[in-house]
Amino acid sequence: MRLVVFGWGNDARGDDGLGPLLLERIARAAWPDVSTIEDFQLQIEHALDLDGAEAVLFVDAGRDTPAPFAFAEIGPKRGESHTTHALAPxxxxxVYARSLRRSPPPAxxxxxxxxxxxxxxxLSAEARERLExxxxxxxxxxxxxxxxxxxxKAGEPARRTARESARKSKSGARK
Structure with a gap:
């Protein structure tokens, strides 16, 4: 599956750097068919980066996100912004759907x-734990x-999903 992963945020603003920090780990893992794109914010030009992808993952920090994280499937929705900068995923x-006149990949x-x-x-101590x-x-x-x-997984509660991921990660490290 050809995957595009976006990570955005600003590490000069504390926990806002969570997206780029996670993206850095993803890039270092060098999984096949995974492209990573980092920026301070999402912009309309990023729609073109999706062309040819079979799936998209957007990673970032959230203020009111349930701890430790939330994972959800999303679809196209016209932005409420008065500018073409700082778009939501x-x-x-x-923008992809309207510009290329076809459905975007699952996101x-x-x-x-x-x-x-x-x-x-x-980065706060809580954010370090949530990054892990x-x-x-x-x-x-x-x-x-x-x-x-x-x-x-998008339909599962985040706390249970996070516990299961941590358990699998620890058991894999012991092998």
């Missing part, structure tokens, strides 16, 4: 809960790279 999918978001977003803040939970979850996604599996 759903708006990027909408998912992984949003890790952040606590501290002020300029100059460092997100990383364990992504490793599970990559082990079962199928849309059906991802849809099933």
């Amino acid at each position: 759903e708006a990027v999918l909408d 998912f978001t992984l949003s890790m809960r952040g606590e501290s977003f002020e300029l100059g803040d460092s 939970a997100g990383w364990a979850f992504v490793q599970g996604l990559m082990a079962e790279r199928s849309i059906e599996d991802w849809r099933r």
